[in-house]
Amino acid sequence: QVQLVETGGGLVQAGGSLTLSCTASGRTFSSTAMGWFRQAPGKEREFVAAIIWSVGSTYYADSVKGRFTISRDNAKSTVYLQMNSLKPADTAVYYCAASTRHVISTSRSDNYDYWGQGTQVTVSS
Numbered sequence: 253q254v255q256l257v258e259t260g261g262g263l264v265q266a267g268g269s270l271t272l273s274c275t276a277s278g279r280t281f282s283s284t285a286m287g288w289f290r291q292a293p294g295k296e297r298e299f300v301a302a303i304i305w306s307v308g309s310t311y312y313a314d315s316v317k318g319r320f321t322i323s324r325d326n327a328k329s330t331v332y333l334q335m336n337s338l339k340p341a342d343t344a345v346y347y348c349a350a351s352t353r354h355v356i357s358t359s360r361s362d363n364y365d366y367w368g369q370g371t372q373v374t375v376s377s
Contacts, residue, residue, distance in 0.1 A: 254278045254366040258348045261371030264338055268375070272333040274348030274368060283350040286331040287364055288322065290344035290373075300346070301333060302358035311358045316342075338375045345370040 260272040276283060287302035301322040302311045310322050321334040331348065349364035356363045 254280060254283055254350050254352075256348045256350060256366055256368035258346065258368040258371040261346060261373045263374045263376065266339055266375055266377050268338050269334070269336045270338065270373060271335065272346055272348075272371060272373070274331045274333075276329040276331075276350060280329045282352045283366075284354055285351045285356050285358060285364075286322075286324065287349045287351070287358060288331075288333045289347045289349060289361055290342075291347070291370075292344040295344075297347070297361055299359040299361070303331060304358075313359070335373070338373075340375045340377045342373060343375050344373060346373050 255277045256274055258274045264270050285302055285304050288300040289297050290300050291297040299313050300316055301320055303322045303324050319337045323332045347370045348368040350366040351364045353363055
């Protein structure tokens with residue numbers, strides 16, 4: 253089992269920045285990739301960004317490319333999502349997820365095995 257805890261959500265004005273953190277505990281060695289997803293009210297959960305633990309390869313949704321940066325600290329078993337130039341459309345609950353697969357389609361939520369509880373990000377106009 254892998255437990256994930258997200259922190260760092262909050263309220264920010266449009267154009268501002270926030271950094272989300274996701275710390276993994278438990279059988280963290282089994283995790284191969286970490287992803288961030290988000291879900292706005294009335295909408296489906298969507299992929300935001302992902303990182304492969306071993307090599308640090310990163311992947312982004314087109315909607316956040318150039319504004320968001322995903323990174324990792326292996327020693328702390330923590331993944332970060334730096335969010336800049338935030339827009340009201342970024343308002344959502346953000347979820348961290350961990351995959352144990354060795355071949356993964358990083359943008360697919362069903363490729364992830366463990367999920368955090370989510371953290372609210374609200375961007376005001």
